[in-house]
Amino acid sequence: MPRASTILLVVCILGFVFLYAPILSLIIFSFNESKLVTVWGGFSTKWYRALLEDPQILGSAWISLKVAVVTATLSVVLGTLAAYVLTRFGRFRGRALLTGMSTAPLVMPDVITGLSLLLLFVSMEQLIGWPAGRGMTTIIIAHVTFCMAYVAVVVQSRLADMDESLEEAAMDLGARPVRVFFDVTVPVIAPALVAGWLLAFTLSLDDLVVASFVTGPGASTLPMVIFSKVRLGVSPDINALATIIIAIVALGVFIASWQMRRAARHG
Amino acid sequence: MSGLIERLPPLRWTAALLRRLGLRGRSVVIAVPFLWLLVFFLVPFLVVAKISLSEAAIARPPFTPLLEWDGLRAIVTLNFGNFAFLFDDPLYLNAYVSSLRIAFVSAVITLFVGYPIAYYIARSPEGRRSILLTLVILPFWTSFLLRVYAWQGFLRSNGVINNFLLWAGIIDQPLVMLQTNFAVYLGIVYTYLPFMILPLYANLVKLDESLLEASADLGGRPAATFFHVTLPLSMPGVIAGFMLVFVPAIGEFVIPELLGGPNTLMIGRVLWNEFFSNRDWPVASAVAIAMLVILVVPIMILRNAQAKTEES
Amino acid sequence: MNETLTVAAAKPWATGSERPFVRIEKITKKFGDFYAVDDVSLDIWKGELFCLLGGSGCGKSTLLRMLAGFETPTSGRIEIDGQDMTGIPPYARPTNMMFQSYALFPHMTVEKNVAYGLHRDGMKGDEVRDRVADILRLVKLDAFARRKPHQLSGGQRQRVALARSLVKRPKLLLLDEPLGALDKKLREETQFELIKIQETLGVTFIVVTHDQEEAMTLSTRIGVMNAGVIVQVGEPSQVYEYPNSRFVADFVGTVNMFEGRVSEDEPDYISITSPEVGGEIYVGHGVSCVLNQQLWFAIRPEKLRVSRERPEKEHNVLPAVVEEVAYFGNLSVYRLRLDTGKLVQATKVNLSRSEEDAISWDERVWVTWGDTAGVVLTQ
Numbered sequence: 001m002p003r004a005s006t007i008l009l010v011v012c013i014l015g016f017v018f019l020y021a022p023i024l025s026l027i028i029f030s031f032n033e034s035k036l037v038t039v040w041g042g043f044s045t046k047w048y049r050a051l052l053e054d055p056q057i058l059g060s061a062w063i064s065l066k067v068a069v070v071t072a073t074l075s076v077v078l079g080t081l082a083a084y085v086l087t088r089f090g091r092f093r094g095r096a097l098l099t100g101m102s103t104a105p106l107v108m109p110d111v112i113t114g115l116s117l118l119l120l121f122v123s124m125e126q127l128i129g130w131p132a133g134r135g136m137t138t139i140i141i142a143h144v145t146f147c148m149a150y151v152a153v154v155v156q157s158r159l160a161d162m163d164e165s166l167e168e169a170a171m172d173l174g175a176r177p178v179r180v181f182f183d184v185t186v187p188v189i190a191p192a193l194v195a196g197w198l199l200a201f202t203l204s205l206d207d208l209v210v211a212s213f214v215t216g217p218g219a220s221t222l223p224m225v226i227f228s229k230v231r232l233g234v235s236p237d238i239n240a241l242a243t244i245i246i247a248i249v250a251l252g253v254f255i256a257s258w259q260m261r262r263a264a265r266h267g
Numbered sequence: 268m269s270g271l272i273e274r275l276p277p278l279r280w281t282a283a284l285l286r287r288l289g290l291r292g293r294s295v296v297i298a299v300p301f302l303w304l305l306v307f308f309l310v311p312f313l314v315v316a317k318i319s320l321s322e323a324a325i326a327r328p329p330f331t332p333l334l335e336w337d338g339l340r341a342i343v344t345l346n347f348g349n350f351a352f353l354f355d356d357p358l359y360l361n362a363y364v365s366s367l368r369i370a371f372v373s374a375v376i377t378l379f380v381g382y383p384i385a386y387y388i389a390r391s392p393e394g395r396r397s398i399l400l401t402l403v404i405l406p407f408w409t410s411f412l413l414r415v416y417a418w419q420g421f422l423r424s425n426g427v428i429n430n431f432l433l434w435a436g437i438i439d440q441p442l443v444m445l446q447t448n449f450a451v452y453l454g455i456v457y458t459y460l461p462f463m464i465l466p467l468y469a470n471l472v473k474l475d476e477s478l479l480e481a482s483a484d485l486g487g488r489p490a491a492t493f494f495h496v497t498l499p500l501s502m503p504g505v506i507a508g509f510m511l512v513f514v515p516a517i518g519e520f521v522i523p524e525l526l527g528g529p530n531t532l533m534i535g536r537v538l539w540n541e542f543f544s545n546r547d548w549p550v551a552s553a554v555a556i557a558m559l560v561i562l563v564v565p566i567m568i569l570r571n572a573q574a575k576t577e578e579s
Numbered sequence: 580m581n582e583t584l585t586v587a588a589a590k591p592w593a594t595g596s597e598r599p600f601v602r603i604e605k606i607t608k609k610f611g612d613f614y615a616v617d618d619v620s621l622d623i624w625k626g627e628l629f630c631l632l633g634g635s636g637c638g639k640s641t642l643l644r645m646l647a648g649f650e651t652p653t654s655g656r657i658e659i660d661g662q663d664m665t666g667i668p669p670y671a672r673p674t675n676m677m678f679q680s681y682a683l684f685p686h687m688t689v690e691k692n693v694a695y696g697l698h699r700d701g702m703k704g705d706e707v708r709d710r711v712a713d714i715l716r717l718v719k720l721d722a723f724a725r726r727k728p729h730q731l732s733g734g735q736r737q738r739v740a741l742a743r744s745l746v747k748r749p750k751l752l753l754l755d756e757p758l759g760a761l762d763k764k765l766r767e768e769t770q771f772e773l774i775k776i777q778e779t780l781g782v783t784f785i786v787v788t789h790d791q792e793e794a795m796t797l798s799t800r801i802g803v804m805n806a807g808v809i810v811q812v813g814e815p816s817q818v819y820e821y822p823n824s825r826f827v828a829d830f831v832g833t834v835n836m837f838e839g840r841v842s843e844d845e846p847d848y849i850s851i852t853s854p855e856v857g858g859e860i861y862v863g864h865g866v867s868c869v870l871n872q873q874l875w876f877a878i879r880p881e882k883l884r885v886s887r888e889r890p891e892k893e894h895n896v897l898p899a900v901v902e903e904v905a906y907f908g909n910l911s912v913y914r915l916r917l918d919t920g921k922l923v924q925a926t927k928v929n930l931s932r933s934e935e936d937a938i939s940w941d942e943r944v945w946v947t948w949g950d951t952a953g954v955v956l957t958q
Contacts, residue, residue, distance in 0.1 A: 004489050004490075008383055008386065008387050009387065011383040011384070011387075012383060012384050012387040012388075015380060015381075015383070015384045015460075016384075016402060018380075018457070018460075019402075019403070019406055019457070019460065020406070021421075022414065022417035022418055022420070022421055022457070023406060023409070023414070023417060025417060025420060025421065025427050026413065026416075026417045026420070029420065039425070039430075078299065078300050078303055079300075081296060081299055081300045082300035082301075082304075084296070085296055085297050085300065085301075089293065089296075089297065092297060094297075094301060097301075097309075098297075098300070098301050098304070101301075101304040101305070101308050101309060102300070102304060103570065104308070104566070105308060107510075107511070107514040107515060107562070107565075107566055107569060108518075108562075109515060109517065109518020109519070109535055109558065109562070110518065110520065110535075111518050111520055111535045111538045111539060111555070111558075112315075112518060112538075112555045112558060112559065115315065115538065115542060115551060115552070115555050116311030116312055116314065116315045116555065117307065117311050119311060119314045119315055119318055119548070119552065120307070120310060120311040120314050122328045123314050126328075141307060142307075144303075144307075145303070145304070145307040145308055148300070148303070148304075152300075163680055163682060165678040165679075165680050165682040166682045166684060166685075168647075168649055168669070168676075168678070168682065169676070169678055169682035169683075169684075169743075170684070170695065171649075171668070171669045171670050172647055172648075172649075172669050172670070172672075172674075172675055172676045172744075173670075173675065173695050173696030173699055173743070173744075173747065174670045174671075174696055174699030174700055174747070175670055175695075175699050176670055177292070177293075179699070183684075183695075184684055187684075187686040188684075188685065188686065202407075202408055205410070206410050206411050206412070208411075208412055208521060209520050209521065209535075209539075212543075213542075223410070223412050226410075226412055226413070226416070227412060227521075230412070230416050230419070230525060231524075231525070238413070238416060241413070242409070242410065242413040242416070242417070245409055245410055245413065246409050249405070249408045249409050250405065252408075253401060253404075253405055253408065257397070257401055
């Protein structure tokens with residue numbers, strides 16, 4: 001028995017080393033003086049300076065952030081509606097279709113999503129003149145379409161766990177359905193809404209493939225810029241960028257878990 | 268919010284359409300996500316299907332229309348040549364087969380790596396569980412592209428691994444790891460590991476400890492308990508995790524592009540090149556349609572597994 | 580004359596003089612092919628504390644939810660205080676409901692939970708505060724107004740739920756297993772509190788419960804439900820002493836049941852031949868039945884007397900052996916095997932603290948009962 005658990009522990013430790021070693025090496029070499037990413041040439045922060053002076057990176061980061069914020073917000077609205085409809089509305093015409101459409105984007109390969117949306121936008125432009133050209137708007141629409149599916153999954157499981165008699169009680173006490181939703185449902189599922197927002201935000205910020213298809217001139221997102229740099233070969237400033245992103249994420253996760261633990265203590 | 272509705276024509280149209288149809292209350296709540304997904308998820312596939320049946324042309328957009336109006340009647344020109352082309356050129360068939368193989372092997376490896384970790388976390392004391400789980404999810408929140416990029420630095424001939432092995436004297440010349448299928452497997456296992464661990468963990472943590480105790484009490488050794496009790500009960504988690512790795516990996520583009528070599532054939536990459544390099548939109552569409560057909564079966568399996576998990 | 584009047588006022592259902600407050604007319608609710616409630620009609624009068632009693636899945640909760648408006652009847656209609664409820668949504672009904680899970684809003688304090696319904700009626704400021712304070716005082720929770728639900732004990736939560744559903748002064752209060760989540764001791768205390776509150780406020784209560792003791796203690800009348808149908812409606816003593824079917828006799832309390840056939844049918848007595856008794860059962864009143872008809876004789880354990888000596892009686896005396904004696908403190912339960920092999924149960928109140936000479940295991944005894952102590956059931 002102790003032998004089995006020891007093996008398990010070792011596998012687990014190796015698993016975490018596997019997960020974190022590449023990330024650690026990114027962080028370490030972001031402080032490397034040398035341009036060679038893998039040879040240590042002394043401590044330096046020059047890649048961070050280079051990064052902050054790179055207008056292309058800063059510009060695309062700004063675009064990505066704007067896209068991600070709008071995407072996350074719209075995805076939470078639409079994804080929550082879809083989840084609510086699927087968990088609370090019982091039977092209606094088109095229910096099976098809605099279920100399929102709201103889960104299929106989860107496993108749809110990015111290349112297909114990207115290609116199909118681009119072709120849609122091109123056809124729509126021919127037919128009705130909108131969207132005129134492609135750029136941030138088309139990226140946002142594409143991102144919302146697959147992000148809302150993730151939000152729907154997260155919110156749906158929370159809604160399913162929620163005691164439905166809470167909503168019935170509010171209605172029984174005289175609240176109309178819209179009031180019930182905002183007074184009772186939203187506060188109770190708030191953690192799932194926050195989680196869904198963060199998930200959609202991350203997915204949008206992270207997406208390369210879909211954005212590459214549906215973007216237009218002048219709207220390069222951060223992943224697109226990173227990808228073109230990485231494809232060309234070694235670029236230590238990307239290490240610096242990665243380190244900054246990791247730091248922000250780690251801080252965010254730390255704050256979130258601290259908040260959650262506090263909330264759990266105080267209820 | 269209202270400003271946003273004005274700014275984004277699809278939302279504006281939706282609102283106008285709903286008003287026109289006289290829909291209120293419940294119907295509106297259903298219609299909003301329904302119409303969005305219909306227009307931006309389902310209709311695009313019809314457009315792809317349509318374009319896959321047209322011919323490439325030097326035009327903007329670069330394909331011929333299916334439907335032409337010669338003044339008297341509509342002429343429909345359907346061109347199945349793109350699909351015939353997929354079967355004629357072994358490149359496409361090979362790419363499909365190789366994508367399925369790479370995705371399958373990677374998913375199996377991910378399962379073997381992920382199961383013990385998920386099991387360990389699920390059997391940990393409650394406080395440690397959430398910390399370990401956070402550690403598993405944390406890399407997922409950082410950029411996917413950058414994590415793949417990190418492996419480039421690890422695997423290249425003057426990368427971290429080779430430098431270490433040379434320094435330790437285990438090898439005397441660098442191993443070629445980058446731009447091989449090995450690197451692609453590694454990349455997929457690495458980036459998709461959380462998708463395997465999470466459903467497995469969600470399943471294993473619900474496993475009633477008294478079942479394991481009952482098995483032990485009835486004389487089952489740990490191995491027997493595992494194979495007769497734990498594993499069968501965790502099958503829905505295994506299937507869900509496996510499919511969550513297998514299905515998206517089939518269409519993977521970034522990993523073969525950055526870690527694989529020129530010989531690493533994967534269908535997502537073929538589609539990308541067909542579209543961006545050859546600018547052959549009809550063939551790219553045909554590739555996408557063929558890919559969808561292949562994906563239908565595993566997606567069905569996944570949905571069944573999820574439905575079963577929800578029931579229990 | 581005067582006496583009949585008071586009786587009529589206290590028990591309007593007995594005379595039918597008053598108009599019923601709640602009228603349930605031929606209500607049916609189908610889920611797919613399953614009849615959850617099957618053609619139920621029921622009248623309930625103002626000020627009643629009516630219990631719907633039945634096992635799980637008997638349709639009692641569905642009936643309650645149709646009164647609240649959460650389920651739409653497949654057919655039939657419900658009238659409350661003369662108003663047809665068809666098509667009226669839950670938020671517009673003059674009813675309030677106390678949920679089995681209490682359904683307290685977890686993100687609101689006790690005070691806010693209770694005030695929620697008043698705010699929905701457009702009530703504001705001091706009036707809300709006074710009403711909330713009054714009702715919290717009534718349920719003895721004034722000290723907990725600022726707490727959140729998870730900071731309360733089960734009993735306190737139950738009282739918040741009660742206060743929240745009462746504060747709007749509904750014409751009709753619906754309670755779904757109101758005491759189900761409390762432990763036995765608390766449940767007994769709360770039963771009496773519930774009756775006191777109901778009498779103070781004069782609100783009509785409809786309570787759903789699966790606990791027959793609870794139904795007995797609380798209610799003015801009980802409706803026993805089984806398989807979507809109301810089997811019997813009556814005051815607790817009626818339902819207990821005069822069950823109209825084997826199901827009710829068995830479901831409400833404990834009963835010994837003997838199957839047999841009518842062998843003598845006279846206007847003032849009948850005789851039943853029962854192989855389970857090994858002879859005749861003599862029933863000292865007339866029963867509408869025919870000769871040789873199959874029927875059942877039911878008798879409660881407390882109506883059986885057990886003795887060592889054969890009682891000086893002609894009828895209804897059976898020899899038996901004591902198989903088991905279970906001591907419950909206030910009473911003892913005897914399980915006796917008749918010579919025919921049939922097991923019967925008899926209870927005896929323990930009057931003195933120790934009975935040296937109490938009847939014990941394996942003794943041969945005689946079981947007997949009064950000629951009118953049992954009930955003859957034909958269905």
